[in-house]
Amino acid sequence: MKLGARILKTGFAITVAIYVAHVLGLEAATYAGIAAAFAIQPNIYRSFQTMLEQIYANIFGVGIGALVVFGLGNDPFVIGFTVIIILAICMHFKANENTIALALFAVLAVMETTNIELFHFAVIRFSALTLGILAAFIVNMVFLPPNYELRLFKSIDQVTSDILQWLRISTRHLSDDPALRTEISRIEAEVHHIDYTYLLFNEEKYYFRRSRMAKMRKLIIFRQMINTSKKSLATLEGFHQYDEKIENIPKEFQHVLVDELDKLIYSHERLLLSAMGKIKKNTTRPIEDITDPDIPHLVETLIHVYEQDEKDRLSLLPLAARLMEYHKEILHLQRILTSYQKFHEDLDFNFKKKRTKVLPDR
Numbered sequence: 001m002k003l004g005a006r007i008l009k010t011g012f013a014i015t016v017a018i019y020v021a022h023v024l025g026l027e028a029a030t031y032a033g034i035a036a037a038f039a040i041q042p043n044i045y046r047s048f049q050t051m052l053e054q055i056y057a058n059i060f061g062v063g064i065g066a067l068v069v070f071g072l073g074n075d076p077f078v079i080g081f082t083v084i085i086i087l088a089i090c091m092h093f094k095a096n097e098n099t100i101a102l103a104l105f106a107v108l109a110v111m112e113t114t115n116i117e118l119f120h121f122a123v124i125r126f127s128a129l130t131l132g133i134l135a136a137f138i139v140n141m142v143f144l145p146p147n148y149e150l151r152l153f154k155s156i157d158q159v160t161s162d163i164l165q166w167l168r169i170s171t172r173h174l175s176d177d178p179a180l181r182t183e184i185s186r187i188e189a190e191v192h193h194i195d196y197t198y199l200l201f202n203e204e205k206y207y208f209r210r211s212r213m214a215k216m217r218k219l220i221i222f223r224q225m226i227n228t229s230k231k232s233l234a235t236l237e238g239f240h241q242y243d244e245k246i247e248n249i250p251k252e253f254q255h256v257l258v259d260e261l262d263k264l265i266y267s268h269e270r271l272l273l274s275a276m277g278k279i280k281k282n283t284t285r286p287i288e289d290i291t292d293p294d295i296p297h298l299v300e301t302l303i304h305v306y307e308q309d310e311k312d313r314l315s316l317l318p319l320a321a322r323l324m325e326y327h328k329e330i331l332h333l334q335r336i337l338t339s340y341q342k343f344h345e346d347l348d349f350n351f352k353k354k355r356t357k358v359l360p361d362r
Contacts, residue, residue: 005146009139010040017135021128028128031109035132038098038105040140043148045203047140051133053099058129061086061106066122074111082107102129148201152222155197157272159190160229163236164265170239171258180240187233194226217340221275224333231326232268235261238319260298261323267330271337298323 017036021029039054041047064086072078086107090100109125166183202219298320 006040006042009143010037012143013037013040013132013136013139016139017132020135021131024131026124026128026131028109028124031105031125031128032132032135034105035102035129036136036139037132038102039133039136043146043200043203044141045205046200047137050096050098051137053095054102054133055130057090057095057099057103058106058126058133060089061103062110062122062126062129065107065110066119069111079108079111082111102133105129146200148197148204149218152194152197152201153275155190155194156222156225156229157276159187159194160225160232160268160272162187162190163229163232164268167232167236167239167261167265170236171261177240184233184237184240191226191230191233194229198222198226221333221336221340224329224336225272225275228268228326228329228333231322231329232265235319235322235326238322242319256298256301264323264327264330267334271330271333274341275337296324 013036014033017032018029021032026032035054035058039047039050041050064082068074068078068082083104086103087100090103095103106125106129109129110122162183166180170180198219201222204215
């Protein structure tokens with residue numbers, strides 16, 4: 001069983017909220033812990049946005065609940081009707097699930113049966129819920145802050161390595177069909193998670209101009225790395241889909257296909273290694289000249305092979321199109337990475353110095 005950073009932060013935030021509530025003498029410490037559990041978010045930006053939304057929801061829920069109890073009492077039918085109204089209003093303002101849950105919790109907390117004076121009771125519940133929200137925000141900001149830059153790059157590197165490994169196996173007709181289908185499904189899920197991690201990294205805010213500019217440049221490179229990996233995955237799916245047709249084309253062309261794809265894979269790998277700083281910088285030999293796969297010529301040769309057979313002449317054209325798109329994305333990645341390393345050498349990724357293990361959000 002793995003304990004992710006978010007699990008640890010949730011437990012710590014609840015502990016802090018309940019402890020502070022006891023220190024301050026609040027009678028509803030449990031409510032502070034529940035509010036803290038609702039407020040934990042995967043990054044600081046979302047935590048701040050959630051804090052504001054949930055404080056508003058807390059004010060709204062406690063206020064409406066207190067007014068209804070004061071005017072109509074706390075009969076179960078009245079509570080149910082009030083909950084319906086709160087849900088409708090929250091849905092109108094497109095509040096997220098946690099905010100809606102906290103608003104409902106605030107209403108129920110105020111409308112429960114009690115002998116304490118209503119105003120005093122509402123203040124206690126409001127204070128406890130607000131304390132939990134603030135505790136979660138502070139814990140999320142200072143305890144195990146997420147490093148989405150490092151996490152994103154490692155995820156891209158791992159997924160790309162898996163794709164390229166399966167590409168090499170598939171082009172030589174060594175892959176097991178069920179195993180490859182399973183791996184493609186797994187990799188697609190990993191790519192979806194990478195998109196989500198990229199979104200979280202994009203949401204992080206920097207308040208110094210130098211940091212903002214460095215992040216913007218890295219966002220461009222990360223986005224292109226993801227696009228290139230997606231095209232490599234599309235190429236892998238193409239080889240899996242057209243595996244039988246590839247086996248029927250002339251052996252000579254099969255060798256050319258494997259050689260050119262190997263160059264493409266090699267070029268992709270070199271770019272990732274270069275981004276990590278694991279390849280020596282050579283000013284006399286730029287990245288563009290490391291490998292030169294001739295994919296356009298490969299596509300022309302493929303069409304030429306089937307010129308005499310009208311029926312099957314264009315059968316592998318979809319695969320050729322995927323190869324062209326993959327090659328195009330690699331060339332674009334080469335250009336932007338070369339520009340980044342040339343003009344912003346002092347802002348290199350330099351992940352070699354970052355040995356701290358990053359806990360996943362679970």
